Amino acid sequence: MTDSIPAGPVNLPPIPAFAAPGRAAPSLRGSVDWQSATVVEVRRETPNAVTVRLALPVWHAHVAGQHYMLRLTAADGYTAQRHYSVASAPDDEGHIEFTVDRMPGGEVSGFVHDVARPGDTLEVRGPLGGFFAWPGDRPVLLVAGGSGLVPLMAMVRHRRRRALTVPLRLVACARTPQDLLYAAELAPLPGEEHTVLYSRAAPPGYPHPVGRLAADTLAPHAAAAVADERYEVFVCGSTGFAEHAGRLLTAAGVPTTRIRVERFG
Amino acid sequence: MSSTTRGFVGRHTAAERDPRLPPGQYDARHDFPVLSAEVTPELAPADWSFRIDGLVDRPRSWSWDQARALPRERYDGPIHCVTSWSKLSTDFTGVSLDAFLAEAGPRAGATHAVAFSHTGYTTNLALADLTGGRAWIAFDFEGEPLTPAHGGPARLLVPHLYFWKSVKWIAGLRLLDHDEPGFWEVNGYHHRGDPWAEERYSGD
Numbered sequence: 001m002t003d004s005i006p007a008g009p010v011n012l013p014p015i016p017a018f019a020a021p022g023r024a025a026p027s028l029r030g031s032v033d034w035q036s037a038t039v040v041e042v043r044r045e046t047p048n049a050v051t052v053r054l055a056l057p058v059w060h061a062h063v064a065g066q067h068y069m070l071r072l073t074a075a076d077g078y079t080a081q082r083h084y085s086v087a088s089a090p091d092d093e094g095h096i097e098f099t100v101d102r103m104p105g106g107e108v109s110g111f112v113h114d115v116a117r118p119g120d121t122l123e124v125r126g127p128l129g130g131f132f133a134w135p136g137d138r139p140v141l142l143v144a145g146g147s148g149l150v151p152l153m154a155m156v157r158h159r160r161r162r163a164l165t166v167p168l169r170l171v172a173c174a175r176t177p178q179d180l181l182y183a184a185e186l187a188p189l190p191g192e193e194h195t196v197l198y199s200r201a202a203p204p205g206y207p208h209p210v211g212r213l214a215a216d217t218l219a220p221h222a223a224a225a226v227a228d229e230r231y232e233v234f235v236c237g238s239t240g241f242a243e244h245a246g247r248l249l250t251a252a253g254v255p256t257t258r259i260r261v262e263r264f265g
Numbered sequence: 266m267s268s269t270t271r272g273f274v275g276r277h278t279a280a281e282r283d284p285r286l287p288p289g290q291y292d293a294r295h296d297f298p299v300l301s302a303e304v305t306p307e308l309a310p311a312d313w314s315f316r317i318d319g320l321v322d323r324p325r326s327w328s329w330d331q332a333r334a335l336p337r338e339r340y341d342g343p344i345h346c347v348t349s350w351s352k353l354s355t356d357f358t359g360v361s362l363d364a365f366l367a368e369a370g371p372r373a374g375a376t377h378a379v380a381f382s383h384t385g386y387t388t389n390l391a392l393a394d395l396t397g398g399r400a401w402i403a404f405d406f407e408g409e410p411l412t413p414a415h416g417g418p419a420r421l422l423v424p425h426l427y428f429w430k431s432v433k434w435i436a437g438l439r440l441l442d443h444d445e446p447g448f449w450e451v452n453g454y455h456h457r458g459d460p461w462a463e464e465r466y467s468g469d
C-alpha cells in the first residue's frame with residue numbers, strides 16, 4: 001500500500017492512507033505455479049478440525065499469516081479450490097501445515113477430513129497475500145475467533161522458533177475447551193500474554209465470563225497496543241467475530257490503520 | 266493442467282457444473298461472504314460523498330442526496346470473489362458510473378482510474394472497465410440499504426471483474442493516464458482481475 005495515491009495533473013487532495021504497507025513481498029513464482037504436494041501426516045486437533053501436513057517439492061518460505069490455495073480434481077475433471085491459511089512456522093523448511101475445519105457439506109473440507117491420508121498428492125499454490133502477514137518485527141496483538149487462530153498460530157510459532165523477543169499478545173476465543181485449537185501450545189512463554197476465552201462453556205474455575213468477547217476482557221491488551229505505537233493488531237475469525245472485535249478495538253482507541261483483518265466469509 | 270486427486274468426488278460432475286461459473290469458482294448460493302482487510306467503518310449516509318478528479322474537465326463531488334438523485338439502475342447478474350466463491354444472481358440497485366463520468370467529463374488522455382474508499386483502500390481499473398454500462402455506485406442489495414460490512418452506504422460495483430475491484434465504502438475515482446496498482450495489486454494480486462481468464466494473482 002502506498003501512502004497516498006499519485007497526484008494527478010492538478011493539485012489534488014491526498015487520499016488518507018489505509019494502513020501500514022504490506023508486510024510480505026509477494027512471491028511471484030510461488031503464487032503462480034501449481035505444484036503437487038505430498039500429504040505426510042493428517043492429525044486430529046479437535047472434534048471438528050484436522051491438521052494436514054504437506055511436503056512441497058518447490059518450497060518458498062511464507063510470512064506468518066499468509067495462505068495457500070488448495071485444488072482438488074475429480075476423475076471427470078471437476079475441480080474445487082479453497083484458500084487455507086498456513087498454520088506452521090515459516091522456518092519449517094519444505095513443509096506447510098493447514099488446519100481445516102469441517103464445514104457442513106463442504107466438498108473440500110470433507111475430503112480433507114474423510115479421505116486424505118499420508119502419501120496422497122494434493123495441488124497447492126502459494127504462499128499468497130502480502131497484507132495479513134507478520135515478519136516478526138513489531139509487537140503484535142492477535143485476536144482470534146475459532147479457526148481464525150490458524151494464521152495467528154503461525155505467528156506465535158514463528159516468534160518461538162526464532163526466539164524473537166518482540167512482545168506478543170494473543171486473545172483466542174473458542175466455543176468450548178474441546179474446540180480450542182493448539183491447546184497444548186497456548187501457555188504463554190516469556191514476552192507473551194495470552195487470554196483464552198470461551199463463548200459457550202468453560203472449564204470449572206475459569207476466570208473470565210463465558211460469552212461473547214467483552215470490552216473489559218480485551219481492555220488490557222488494547223491498552224498495550226494503544227500505548228505503544230509500534231503495535232500491530234491482527235484479527236481473524238468469522239465475519240461476525242471480526243466485526244465485533246474491530247468495533248471493540250477501535251472503541252478502545254486502537255487506530256484502524258494498525259488493525260489488519262481477515263474474515264472467513 | 267490439474268491432476269486427479271485420489272478419492273475426491275465433487276459436489277457435482279464436471280458436466281453438471283453451472284456454465285455461469287468461471288473456472289475455479291464455486292456457487293456460494295445464498296451466502297454472501299464478507300472479505301475486507303480493514304475494520305468496517307461506521308459511515309452514515311450524511312458523511313458519505315463520492316468524487317471524481319484527476320484527468321477530467323469538471324472535477325466534482327456528490328453528496329448522498331445528489332448521488333441518489335441520479336437515475337437508478339438494477340444489476341441482477343453474477344459476482345465473483347477471488348477466494349473462489351461466486352453468487353450467480355444478485356440484486357443491486359445504484360447509479361451507473363457512466364452518469365457520474367458524464368458530469369465530470371473524462372479528458373482524452375484518461376485511460377485508467379484509481380478507485381478509493383473512505384477507509385483509504387484503493388484499486389486500479391482501466392477506464393474501459395468502468396464505462397459502457399458495466400459499473401455502478403450501488404446503494405441497495407436485495408431492496409435493502411447495503412450493510413456496512415458489504416460496503417454500505419455505497420460501494421463500487423464492477424461485476425465483470427473479481428470483487429476486490431468493487432471497492433466498499435467508495436469515496437472516489439481518480440482518472441489517470443497510466444495504470445497505478447492499488448492495495449491488493451501491490452500485495453500480489455492481478456492488475457485486471459478477469460474471472461473468466463482466472464486473473465487472480467500477479468503473473469496469471
